[in-house]
Amino acid sequence: MLMNQPYVIILANGLNGLGAVRSAAQAGLRTYTLLTSQTDLSAYSRYGQYRFLLPENPGLHDIKPVLDHLYHNENGPGVLIACSDLSAELLGRLKTEGYSNHHLIVPSSETTELLNDKKLECLSMEEGGITLPKTYYDLGNNVPESFPLIIKPRTFREYSVLGAKNVIVNAREELDEFCERFHGQLDCFIAQEVIEGDDDNLWVCNVTFGLNRELVACFVFNRLGTMPSHYGVTSLAISRQNQVLRDECAKIGMALNYSGPAMIEFKKDQNTGIYYYIETNPRLGMCNWFDTRCGINNILACTQVAYGNTVAFAPQKNNRVYWNFFGDLVARLEDRENVCAVLYRYIGLLRYRQVAALFYWKDPHPAFVYSRASVKDIFTRVKRRLFGKSA
Structure with a gap:
């Protein structure tokens, strides 16, 4: 059990932030949410009751006063969690400055900036012996x-x-x-x-590295669909064990001198079976709520690392399906997949236990907001297809 009345401060953004807020609540952690929009999904969550609104593109001068206020209000440090590339950079800069009012279980600003620049990232991985396209x-x-x-x-x-x-x-x-x-x-x-293979050759590892750069938590899933199709973010996935990728993630963490949460992506060549490194996002993964529902809570892992506790999770629960229904459906329609084939695929997935990207019966409001916007978007796209751009 965690001690010292732990709390987390989540720099929320979209699905990443909503999942983080829910994961923190499930772990019994008190949560403060920093938003850059009043219409962010986390703003509708019943678990994000303590919220602060930041400017659209905040700098350190915007975030520091809020963090200092929370430190004094709580009489101690919380754990900072980044859910976007921009917030990851901000936390990296705080760490480089030596900011100490809160726990910064994040990589250095040099590592974050390297990973946020695809050229520098890929050159670094090639030098480290990682297999790239x-x-x-x-x-x-x-x-x-x-x-x-x-x-x-x-x-x-x-x-x-x-x-x-x-x-x-x-x-x-x-x-x-x-x-x-x-x-x-x-x-x-x-x-x-482009590595040959369909969407089900895409793999993602949502991980947490400890203070000694060791892999302390790792959740692996196999993508089944993305939005937009083939080259976008996860819209459909299934949790599956993959020791090869766990080992690869451990090697990447040590090579980068990395601590904190990360999302690491791979693609398997359908002809050779070789896994190719795609990218590392130096922040919490978008599907972190999927992690939590499958037994690997990366928010909790970061907090345990910060407070000096042992991170110990049971093996992940496999063969559970993550589903962003509207996002996946729109992506497949845009890709002109056969509607009957799509429905047949969806029906086949019903035999697995589902983890909805948005809907959670204890916290339904964000799903209703997202679904309303998605339905409106689908009708707009259908009208354009039937009646042309003027519709």
């Missing part, structure tokens, strides 16, 4: 050997430059068009060969 760092001069390629912004700040999280190019002509379109901005991107 063929990667091109200089699109203006490197001639790719094969296609298709996935082009990624180097950091989350370049999403606005690209207008998306990634772009797929299937031939040299498409790459030439891309390079012409973004001439003068090509240093903002890297490209990687």
